[in-house]
Amino acid sequence: xxxxxxxxxxxxxxxxxxxxxxxxxSRGPAIDQRLLSRVLKLEKSPRxxxxxxxxxxxxxxxxxxxxxxxxxMVLYGHTLLLQPFGHRDEFGPMARGRLGxxxxxxxxxISRIGCTSVLRAADLARRYLVRPGAARxxxxxxxxxxxxxxxxxxxxxxxxxxCGDAAAAFxxxxxxxxxxxxxxxxxxxxxxxxxxxMTEDEVRKFGASSTSNVVKVIDAALASAALKRCxxxxxxxxxxxxxxxxxxxxxxxxxxxxxxxxxxxELGHMFGIxxxxxxxxxxxxxRLVPGQRCLLVAVGQGAFFQxxxxxxxxxx
Amino acid sequence: xKTESELTVEAMAVAVEDGxxxxxVGEFPTDPEKLWEVLDxxxxxxxxxxxxxxxxxxxxxxxxxxxxxxxxxxxxxxxxPVLRMLSVRADGTEIAEAALAALGAPRQPQPLLLVxxxxxxxxxxxxxxxxxxxxxxxxxxxxxVTHLGCSGGTAILxxxxxxxxxxxxxxxxxxxxxxxxxxxxxxxRLSAVALxxxxxxPLEVLGCGTEGSSGNVDYRFTxxxxxxxxxxxxxxxxxxxxRGGDRIVVQSRADDQAGWGLIRCKSVIGxxxxxxxxxxxxTGSR
Numbered sequence: 001x002x003x004x005x006x007x008x009x010x011x012x013x014x015x016x017x018x019x020x021x022x023x024x025x026s027r028g029p030a031i032d033q034r035l036l037s038r039v040l041k042l043e044k045s046p047r048x049x050x051x052x053x054x055x056x057x058x059x060x061x062x063x064x065x066x067x068x069x070x071x072x073m074v075l076y077g078h079t080l081l082l083q084p085f086g087h088r089d090e091f092g093p094m095a096r097g098r099l100g101x102x103x104x105x106x107x108x109x110i111s112r113i114g115c116t117s118v119l120r121a122a123d124l125a126r127r128y129l130v131r132p133g134a135a136r137x138x139x140x141x142x143x144x145x146x147x148x149x150x151x152x153x154x155x156x157x158x159x160x161x162x163c164g165d166a167a168a169a170f171x172x173x174x175x176x177x178x179x180x181x182x183x184x185x186x187x188x189x190x191x192x193x194x195x196x197x198m199t200e201d202e203v204r205k206f207g208a209s210s211t212s213n214v215v216k217v218i219d220a221a222l223a224s225a226a227l228k229r230c231x232x233x234x235x236x237x238x239x240x241x242x243x244x245x246x247x248x249x250x251x252x253x254x255x256x257x258x259x260x261x262x263x264x265x266e267l268g269h270m271f272g273i274x275x276x277x278x279x280x281x282x283x284x285x286x287r288l289v290p291g292q293r294c295l296l297v298a299v300g301q302g303a304f305f306q307x308x309x310x311x312x313x314x315x316x
Numbered sequence: 317x318k319t320e321s322e323l324t325v326e327a328m329a330v331a332v333e334d335g336x337x338x339x340x341v342g343e344f345p346t347d348p349e350k351l352w353e354v355l356d357x358x359x360x361x362x363x364x365x366x367x368x369x370x371x372x373x374x375x376x377x378x379x380x381x382x383x384x385x386x387x388x389x390x391x392x393x394x395x396x397p398v399l400r401m402l403s404v405r406a407d408g409t410e411i412a413e414a415a416l417a418a419l420g421a422p423r424q425p426q427p428l429l430l431v432x433x434x435x436x437x438x439x440x441x442x443x444x445x446x447x448x449x450x451x452x453x454x455x456x457x458x459x460x461v462t463h464l465g466c467s468g469g470t471a472i473l474x475x476x477x478x479x480x481x482x483x484x485x486x487x488x489x490x491x492x493x494x495x496x497x498x499x500x501x502x503x504x505r506l507s508a509v510a511l512x513x514x515x516x517x518p519l520e521v522l523g524c525g526t527e528g529s530s531g532n533v534d535y536r537f538t539x540x541x542x543x544x545x546x547x548x549x550x551x552x553x554x555x556x557x558x559r560g561g562d563r564i565v566v567q568s569r570a571d572d573q574a575g576w577g578l579i580r581c582k583s584v585i586g587x588x589x590x591x592x593x594x595x596x597x598x599t600g601s602r
Contacts (some may be wrong), residue, residue: 025351027352082384082387086433088392089465089466103526109460111462112444112458113460151380153351153380174380188458190446194441196442302444
C-alpha cells in the first residue's frame with residue numbers, strides 16, 4: 001500500500017533579520033554580512049512579529065493542510081525543547097480544539113533528534129498508516145516548526161546556520177496525496193551530543209561528519225526505495241548554508257544545480273522544515289512535474305541525519 | 317480503552333533523586349537586546365549557589381539560561397522572586413541514565429524512546445544522544461516524545477502498540493524532572509522509570525486511555541507526574557503480592573489530567589523477578 005504526503009502548507013513570517021545581526025546577537029564568531037551572503041548564501045532569517053504567536057502559525061498551517069480531513073493521529077516534529085507554549089501541557093488539548101479533533105485523537109510531540117524530527121515524524125506516520133489493522137481512509141497530520149528567535153544564543157549554529165521562525169504542515173494518507181513516500185533512512189553520530197557546549201575541534205569534526213553522514217543516509221534512503229543517485233531529480237536540502245551542499249555534492253558527485261537552494265538567502269535554516277519549504281516552493285513555482293523524485297534531507301544537532309525520497313504525483 | 321497489542325513489560329528499573337537542587341534565579345534581564353550587556357552583572361548578583369553553577373558551566377550556558385528564564389517568565393505565571401530552576405549536577409549525573417544503567421543493555425538491538433515533557437536539564441547539551449553515546453547499547457532507533465504532559469507515562473502505551481514490534485522490543489525511559497517551578501511547589505524528588513517492552517515479559521499491556529474507566533481491577537497504582545503509578549508497581553514487584561491473572565491499573569496524573577494503563581499479570585510471579593533491583597538513588601555531588 002503506497003503512502004503519500006499532501007501538498008505542504010507553509011507559514012513564514014514576513015519580518016526578517018539580517019543573518020549578520022543574528023550572528024552578532026548570539027556572540028558567534030565575528031563574520032560580516034558580505035561573507036555570509038557571498039560564500040554561505042545566508043542573508044536573512046524570518047522572525048515573528050511582536051504580536052504574532054508561534055502556536056498560531058503551526059496550527060494555522062495544520063488547519064490548512066487538513067481541510068475537511070479528520071486525522072486519527074497528530075505528530076508535531078520540533079527541535080527546541082523549551083518553546084513559547086506547552087509549559088502547562090496545553091499543546092495537545094489546544095491542537096485538538098483548534099483543529100476540531102476528538103478528545104481521543106493522540107497528539108505526540110516528536111523531538112530530541114534535532115532538526116530531523118519532522119522527517120522522522122513522516123516516517124512514523126508511514127509506519128502507523130500501514131500497521132496491521134489500519135483503516136485505508138486513515139490520515140495523519142504532521143506539524144513542524146520552531147521559534148528560533150526565542151533564544152538568540154541558540155539561533156546560530158556554528159559555523160554557520162542561522163535559525164528562523166516558520167511552520168509547516170502536511171497530511172499523510174494511503175493512496176492519496178501529492179508526493180508518494182518511496183523510502184527513508186536515518187543515521188546518527190552521537191559524539192556530538194554536547195551540542196552548544198562543543199569545543200572548536202568538535203565543531204570542526206561535526207562539519208566533516210555531517211557531510212559523510214548526509215551522503216550515507218541519502219544512499220541508504222535511495223537503496224530503501226530501490227533507486228540510485230542518478231534517479232534523483234531534486235534534493236530538497238537542510239538549509240544550513242551553501243558550503244555544506246557544495247561539500248555534499250562533491251562527495252556525492254551530484255550536480256549542485258539540482259539542490260534546491262533558492263530559498264536559502266531569504267530564509268536560511270528553519271529547523272526541521274527546510275526541505276518541506278523547498279519542496280513547497282519548487283512545486284508552487286512550477287519546477288516539479290509528476291514522476292520526478294525528490295530527496296528531502298535534514299540534519300540535527302546531536303547529531304542526527306535523515307533522508308526521505310518522494311515521487312511527485314499527478315494532481316487529482 | 318484503546319488498543320490491545322501483544323506487548324509485555326519484560327523488566328523495569330527506577331532511579332530517583334531526592335531533594336533535587338532547585339536554585340533561585342535572582343533578578344534576571346528579560347530584554348534580549350540587552351542580554352550580553354547585563355550578563356556579567358546578573359552572574360555577579362546571582363544567589364551564591366547559582367553563581368557557582370554559572371562559574372562551572374560558563375558564560376554561554378548562562379546566556380541560554382537567561383533566555384529560557386525570560387521565556388518562562390513570559391509564559392508561566394511565576395513571579396521572579398519565587399521562580400526556581402533545576403540545576404545541572406556537578407557530576408553530570410542524569411536520573412535517566414541511572415535508571416537505564418540499572419535496567420541493563422537489551423539482549424538484541426532495539427529502539428530507545430525517551431518520554432519527557434520538559435527540556436533537558438543541561439539546556440546547552442542534548443540528553444538523548446548522550447544516552448545513546450554513553451550507554452553504547454545496540455540502539456536501532458532513538459526518539460523523544462514530548463507534549464504528553466503528566467499522562468505521558470501511560471499515554472505512550474498507545475504509541476508503543478503500533479510502533480514496537482514485540483519480537484524486537486523497545487526500551488522506554490520516562491522522566492519526571494520539572495525544570496522551572498515555584499518555590500512553594502518544589503518536587504521532593506525527581507524520578508525516572510526505565511521499561512523494557514517485548515513479547516515474553518510477565519506483565520501484559522492490555523490498553524490505555526486518558527478518559528473513561530479501566531474497569532474492575534485487582535490493583536491500582538497511582539502517582540503524580542509521568543512516572544506516576546509505575547513507581548508503585550515497581551515497588552509491588554519487589555514485595556511480591558501479585559498473582560497470575562491479576563489486573564493492574566497504572567495511573568499517571570496531574571491536577572487536571574490523568575492517564576491510565578491496564579496491565580495483566582500473565583503468570584504467577586511467585587516472588588521477586590530476577591531482574592528486580594531497588595530504586596537507584598542519585599545522591600552526592602551536586
